[in-house]
Amino acid sequence: MNIPAGRKFTRILGAEWGKLVTLPAVWLILAGTFVAQCVVTAAYTSVALQEGPGMYTILNAGLASMKYLQAGFMMLGITATASEYTGGQIRTTLTTLPWRGLQLSVKHLALAMIAVPAAFLMAGSGVLYSLTMLRDTSADIEPTLMAASLAGATGYLTLTALLGAAAGAILRRTAPALVILLGYYFIVSPLAGAVLPDYLPDAAGYYMYAPPSPDPHNTLTRMQGTGISILWTMLFITAAVVLHRKRDA
Amino acid sequence: MRAVHAELSKLFSLPGIWLAFLIGVLGPAAFAALDCIAQKEDILAGITTRLPEVGFLGLGFGVQGVILLGVLAVSSEYATESSETGHGQQIITSLTAVSSRLQVLLAKAAAVSLITLLLCIMAIAAIVPVTRLILGEFAPAMEWTRLAGAMGYWMFTALIAFSFTVLTKNGMIPLTVLMINSSLVSFSVLLAKVTKLAYYLPDRAGIDMFMSMSDAYHTPLAGGLVMLAWAAVLFAIAAIVFHRRDARA
Numbered sequence: 001m002n003i004p005a006g007r008k009f010t011r012i013l014g015a016e017w018g019k020l021v022t023l024p025a026v027w028l029i030l031a032g033t034f035v036a037q038c039v040v041t042a043a044y045t046s047v048a049l050q051e052g053p054g055m056y057t058i059l060n061a062g063l064a065s066m067k068y069l070q071a072g073f074m075m076l077g078i079t080a081t082a083s084e085y086t087g088g089q090i091r092t093t094l095t096t097l098p099w100r101g102l103q104l105s106v107k108h109l110a111l112a113m114i115a116v117p118a119a120f121l122m123a124g125s126g127v128l129y130s131l132t133m134l135r136d137t138s139a140d141i142e143p144t145l146m147a148a149s150l151a152g153a154t155g156y157l158t159l160t161a162l163l164g165a166a167a168g169a170i171l172r173r174t175a176p177a178l179v180i181l182l183g184y185y186f187i188v189s190p191l192a193g194a195v196l197p198d199y200l201p202d203a204a205g206y207y208m209y210a211p212p213s214p215d216p217h218n219t220l221t222r223m224q225g226t227g228i229s230i231l232w233t234m235l236f237i238t239a240a241v242v243l244h245r246k247r248d249a
Numbered sequence: 250m251r252a253v254h255a256e257l258s259k260l261f262s263l264p265g266i267w268l269a270f271l272i273g274v275l276g277p278a279a280f281a282a283l284d285c286i287a288q289k290e291d292i293l294a295g296i297t298t299r300l301p302e303v304g305f306l307g308l309g310f311g312v313q314g315v316i317l318l319g320v321l322a323v324s325s326e327y328a329t330e331s332s333e334t335g336h337g338q339q340i341i342t343s344l345t346a347v348s349s350r351l352q353v354l355l356a357k358a359a360a361v362s363l364i365t366l367l368l369c370i371m372a373i374a375a376i377v378p379v380t381r382l383i384l385g386e387f388a389p390a391m392e393w394t395r396l397a398g399a400m401g402y403w404m405f406t407a408l409i410a411f412s413f414t415v416l417t418k419n420g421m422i423p424l425t426v427l428m429i430n431s432s433l434v435s436f437s438v439l440l441a442k443v444t445k446l447a448y449y450l451p452d453r454a455g456i457d458m459f460m461s462m463s464d465a466y467h468t469p470l471a472g473g474l475v476m477l478a479w480a481a482v483l484f485a486i487a488a489i490v491f492h493r494r495d496a497r498a
Contacts, residue, residue, distance in 0.1 A: 025421070040439065046443050068429065075425060087331055088330075088331030175317070175321060178421060179268060179272070179424065179428070180268075182424070182425060186433070187310055190434065
C-alpha cells in the first residue's frame with residue numbers, strides 16, 4: 001500500500017490510541033491507582049502530622065506515595081502491550097499494520113500520551129494535598145524546586161509505564177511480566193539496595209523526583225538520574241522492537 | 250479426589266508455575282543467604298538482635314511464589330484463547346467436566362494448598378543448609394512451632410490470593426496488591442502507623458505467626474487466627490460469588 005509516511009504515522013497513532021482508550025483495563029488501572037494514591041498520601045501526611053513540625057517537608061510527604069504509584073504505571077504499560085496477545089488480537093493488528101517496528105514504537109508513543117497527563121495529575125494531587133495539610137507545620141518550599149520535582153515525578157512515572165510496556169511486549173504475558181517487574185522494584189531492590197549500584201532503573205529514577213539530599217556522596221543529580229532512566233527505557237524499548245520484528249507473532 | 254487430581258495436573262502444566270517454584274524455593278534461600286552475609290559480622294560480635302530471624306526473613310518474602318500460584322490457578326481459567334480456537338475459556342470446560350461449582354472451587358483450593366505445602370517444605374529444606382553453610386554454629390535453630398507458623402502464613406496467603414482472584418477473574422490487581430503488601434513497603438505497615446486497626450489486616454497479623462518483629466502486635470496463635478478468619482471469610486465470599494455468577498464474561 002502506498003501511503004505517504006506522514007499519513008501512515010498519524011493513522012497508526014490513531015489506531016493505537018483508539019485501542020488503548022477503549023481498553024477498560026486502562027481506565028480501571030488509572031482509577032484504582034488514583035484511589036490508592038489518595039489513601040497512601042493521606043496516610044503519609046497523617047504520619048507527618050503526628051511526628052510534628054520539621055520532620056517531613058511537604059515534598060517528602062506529597063511524593064512519598066511515588067513508590068506505590070509506580071506499580072500502577074507498570075500495570076498500565078504491561079496491559080498496553082500484553083493485552084494484544086490475549087485472544088489473538090495481535091494477528092489482526094499485524095494484518096492491518098504490517099510495519100512491525102513502527103507499530104510497536106507508535107504504541108509506546110500513544111501510551112506516553114496517556115501516561116504523561118495521568119502521572120502529572122497523580123503526582124500533583126499528592127503534593128497539593130500535603131501542601132494544604134502541612135502548610136502550618138512545614139517550612140515553605142521554593143516554587144522552582146516544586147516544579148522540578150513535579151516534572152521529575154511525571155517523567156519518572158511515564159518512563160516506568162514505557163519500560164513496563166516494553167517488558168510486556170518482550171514477555172507477551174501479563175502475569176510473568178508483572179511478577180518480574182514488581183519482584184525487582186519492590187522486593188529485590190529494597191532488600192539489596194545497598195549492594196546494587198545507583199544506576200539501575202529504579203535507583204536512578206528516584207533522583208528524578210527526590211528532593212535534593214544534604215549528603216552529596218553517592219548521589220546522582222536530577223539530570224543524571226533523568227538521563228540514565230531514559231537510557232534504560234530506550235534500551236528496553238529497542239529490545240522489544242527488535243524481538244517484535246524477529247519473532248513469530 | 251478425581252477433581253483434585255485434575256486440578257493438580259492443570260496447575261502443573263501451567264508455564265507460570267515454574268516461575269512460582271523458582272521464586273518460592275530459590276527466593277527464600279537467596280534472601281536468607283543475603284541476610285546472613287549482611288548480618289554475619291554483627292552475629293559473630295554478638296551484637297545482633299535479629300539472629301533468630303535470618304532464616305525466617307527468607308520465608309517472609311518467598312511467599313511471593315505462592316501468591317503467584319494462587320492467582321495463576323484462577324486467572325488461567327479465565328484467560329481467553331485466540332479467535333482461531335473460538336475465544337474459548339478453560340473455565341467453561343472445567344465446569345462442564347465437574348458440574349458442581351463448589352466441588353470445582355474446593356478441588357482447586359485443595360490443589361493450591363497441596364502445592365503450597367510442597368513449596369514451603371522445599372523452601373525450608375533450602376534455607377536450613379544455606380544458613381548452616383554461611384553461619385556455621387551460629388545458624389538459627391529452626392523451631393518447629395515457628396516453621397509451622399510460616400507454613401500457615403504461606404497457606405493462608407495462597408488461599409487469600411486464590412479467593413481474591415476468583416472475585417476479580419483477572420490476575421493483575423490481586424498480584425499487584427498482594428505482592429506489594431508482602432514487600433518492605435507494605436500498605437499494611439504504613440497504615441499501622443495511622444491506625445491500630447491495620448494490625449488486623451491479614452498480612453500484618455500473619456507475619457506475627459513466625460517473625461518476632463520489633464512492633465509485633467499479636468501472639469503467634471492470635472495472628473494465625475486473625476489470618477485464618479480473613480482467609481475463611483474471603484473464601485466463603487468467593488464461593489458464593491462463584492456459585493451464583495455466570496461463568497463467562
